[in-house]
Amino acid sequence: MALLELKNLHVALEDGTEIVKGVDLRVDTNEVHAIMGPNGSGKSTLAYAIAGHPAYEITEGQILLDGADVTEAGADERAQQGLFLAFQYPYAIPGVTVTSFLRSAINAIRKARAGGVDDPVPVPEFRTELFAQMERLKVSRELASRYLNDGFSGGEKKRVEILQMAMLKPRVAVLDETDSGLDIDALKIVAGGVKELVGPSMGALVITHYQRILNYIQPNFVHVFVDGQIVEEGGPELAQELEKSGYAKWEKEKVA
Amino acid sequence: MPRARLANAAAAAAYEALPLPTTRDEAWRFTDLKDFDPSSFGTRPAAAAVTNVPQLLDLDVAGLATVTESGITVDRAPEGVVFEPLSPDHQRLYELVGWNEKFAAHNAAVWEHGLLVHVPKGHVLRQPLYVRLHNSAENGSLFFRLLVIAEEESRFTVIEEYASARPDLPAYTNAVAELYVEQAAKLEYVSIQNLSRETWHFGTHHARVERDAELDWVAGGFGSKRGKIRIQNDLNGPGATSRVTGAYFADGSQHLDYDTFQEHIAPSTESDFAFKGALRETARAVWRGMIRVEPDAQKTNAYQENRNLLLSPDAHADSIPGLEIMANDVRCTHGATLGRVDEEQLFYLMSRGLTRSEAERLIVRGFFQDVLDRIELEPVREALGAALEARIPQT
Ligand SMILES: Nc1ncnc2c1ncn2[C@@H]1O[C@H](COP(=O)(O)OP(=O)(O)OP(=O)(O)O)[C@@H](O)[C@H]1O
Ligand SMILES: [Mg+2]
Numbered sequence: 001m002a003l004l005e006l007k008n009l010h011v012a013l014e015d016g017t018e019i020v021k022g023v024d025l026r027v028d029t030n031e032v033h034a035i036m037g038p039n040g041s042g043k044s045t046l047a048y049a050i051a052g053h054p055a056y057e058i059t060e061g062q063i064l065l066d067g068a069d070v071t072e073a074g075a076d077e078r079a080q081q082g083l084f085l086a087f088q089y090p091y092a093i094p095g096v097t098v099t100s101f102l103r104s105a106i107n108a109i110r111k112a113r114a115g116g117v118d119d120p121v122p123v124p125e126f127r128t129e130l131f132a133q134m135e136r137l138k139v140s141r142e143l144a145s146r147y148l149n150d151g152f153s154g155g156e157k158k159r160v161e162i163l164q165m166a167m168l169k170p171r172v173a174v175l176d177e178t179d180s181g182l183d184i185d186a187l188k189i190v191a192g193g194v195k196e197l198v199g200p201s202m203g204a205l206v207i208t209h210y211q212r213i214l215n216y217i218q219p220n221f222v223h224v225f226v227d228g229q230i231v232e233e234g235g236p237e238l239a240q241e242l243e244k245s246g247y248a249k250w251e252k253e254k255v256a
Numbered sequence: 257m258p259r260a261r262l263a264n265a266a267a268a269a270a271y272e273a274l275p276l277p278t279t280r281d282e283a284w285r286f287t288d289l290k291d292f293d294p295s296s297f298g299t300r301p302a303a304a305a306v307t308n309v310p311q312l313l314d315l316d317v318a319g320l321a322t323v324t325e326s327g328i329t330v331d332r333a334p335e336g337v338v339f340e341p342l343s344p345d346h347q348r349l350y351e352l353v354g355w356n357e358k359f360a361a362h363n364a365a366v367w368e369h370g371l372l373v374h375v376p377k378g379h380v381l382r383q384p385l386y387v388r389l390h391n392s393a394e395n396g397s398l399f400f401r402l403l404v405i406a407e408e409e410s411r412f413t414v415i416e417e418y419a420s421a422r423p424d425l426p427a428y429t430n431a432v433a434e435l436y437v438e439q440a441a442k443l444e445y446v447s448i449q450n451l452s453r454e455t456w457h458f459g460t461h462h463a464r465v466e467r468d469a470e471l472d473w474v475a476g477g478f479g480s481k482r483g484k485i486r487i488q489n490d491l492n493g494p495g496a497t498s499r500v501t502g503a504y505f506a507d508g509s510q511h512l513d514y515d516t517f518q519e520h521i522a523p524s525t526e527s528d529f530a531f532k533g534a535l536r537e538t539a540r541a542v543w544r545g546m547i548r549v550e551p552d553a554q555k556t557n558a559y560q561e562n563r564n565l566l567l568s569p570d571a572h573a574d575s576i577p578g579l580e581i582m583a584n585d586v587r588c589t590h591g592a593t594l595g596r597v598d599e600e601q602l603f604y605l606m607s608r609g610l611t612r613s614e615a616e617r618l619i620v621r622g623f624f625q626d627v628l629d630r631i632e633l634e635p636v637r638e639a640l641g642a643a644l645e646a647r648i649p650q651t
Binding site: 052055074075076078084085087090091094095096101104105108109112164168 | 600601603604605606608609610611614618619622624626
């Protein structure tokens, strides 16, 4: 049983336009999968659909999380069951500090896992963990008391996405272009943070259109994604090849 | 005739002569009183005082008074200050709020239960004076009058909380507050209204702030059916400052109306009014703010803002800011915004495991955070924050 399994997934916009056109994918523990594709190919749409965004309709196919069908589940239930999406463009929540947001999220997940009974994380335990993770991800302490993503730089937002992942400890993490907007040092830290979590209890799906991040997170599998479909699959060498030749080959095929 | 009787009689005549406002009156354009008949509410007191009225605040207090339809009781009063039932003959009555307006006139004509808070020169109270106002009579009315005199350099807090015995109690409440903040005094005044959803509530609160004195005011609006709260601050001596912070939440068919007036009379005065509200279902809020700077009030610094967050497509808010400036060296700013809860923000929070209602609560809490941060009294800040969040139903 895979951690995350997509079966013939089709996703359409509210106006009916089909963006994701039949995707099959299995992500397991200990695995890093990379999805690489050109701008506008539908990568974020795929990520949003996996996370349960209400504006993206799954018109066909299935999403399984740890074997359970979550195709119809809300975003909150999917997260409670261990799914995490690092957003390409995270939203700001004015008035809510990073700390209080993280505590609310952790407590929401704990409550769901305790069958709907409040089971708040003890504050000292939470703080110790938060400070340790911030230290590892080189997130400044000051950021914890600022309002979530409110006025954050692009790089700060991406780091805080990874901080959230580290705190929420998902089973499957989908990272949507977490590499864009990061300088090399930040990229190394973020990649290190992801690598540390991938293991016997977590798998990751890394979405990018650059090969750069894959130098730091060695993917086990690379999926080339063009026009809503996986058009080729292979090992890490495929990423290298893409870096040289680009997506022209598949995009031409589409035209032909 | 004693002064009190004369005042009551004059006010009663004014009340009879003044028509009930309609939406043709500019101040009432968005608040329709056509279903309201003040005379349909009885003035006979309820038989017994109520207990177990739900309260938002839990405070350690220096003084405590309870007001119901049947009277006022002073449960505890601190040493060295006057905290007692208000005499109808008090010399300072009606100076700030008289009877030139329908609801002020109604109060002046018939009020019986009032509270006098008079703190002498230099006296400092560490703990607040707390007034609970409870209505419990079906189709009853409650008229309350508060007179606060903060003598020179005194510092203290007066907190009033309005609540009803039942959430669906049909009633009429009419409150007047006259607040004198004398030279270099500091008064914190908190007025929280959590009346039943069938209470017509009218409030006329007027403060005069003298030289170097400071007024810090918090208005919390949760309950009531419809009505109007008028808040006027006169900055009457150089260096006077007032800060008014409003937070309200309405749902169902509730209709809240705040009418604020920042009257700068003396030079070098400052006023800062910030009101924020969240509205669900078909609730409606009206805010009308006026800053007036009199010719002598140079170097005035005045600010007003009203921001509303709509949580449902049918909720509605009207903000009408106003400036009337007769001096030339002043700084006046105002702002009004209307926002909706953003579906993308909600999705972002839900993708972290929060349910929709938890996510909404967090967004609402965040929305109010800056006005809550203005509240110096921690128990008041916490209670208001919790009450605001609690208005988002749990699913
Ligand atoms: N909510 C939406 N409304 C309208 N069009 C949308 C919406 N979401 C996505 N699209 C369209 O779907 C297509 C795929 O967009 P998507 O963001 O998924 O691509 P992407 O591969 O993530 O691109 P990028 O590399 O730029 O991040 C684009 O043509 C985009 O304009
Ligand atoms: Mg994208």
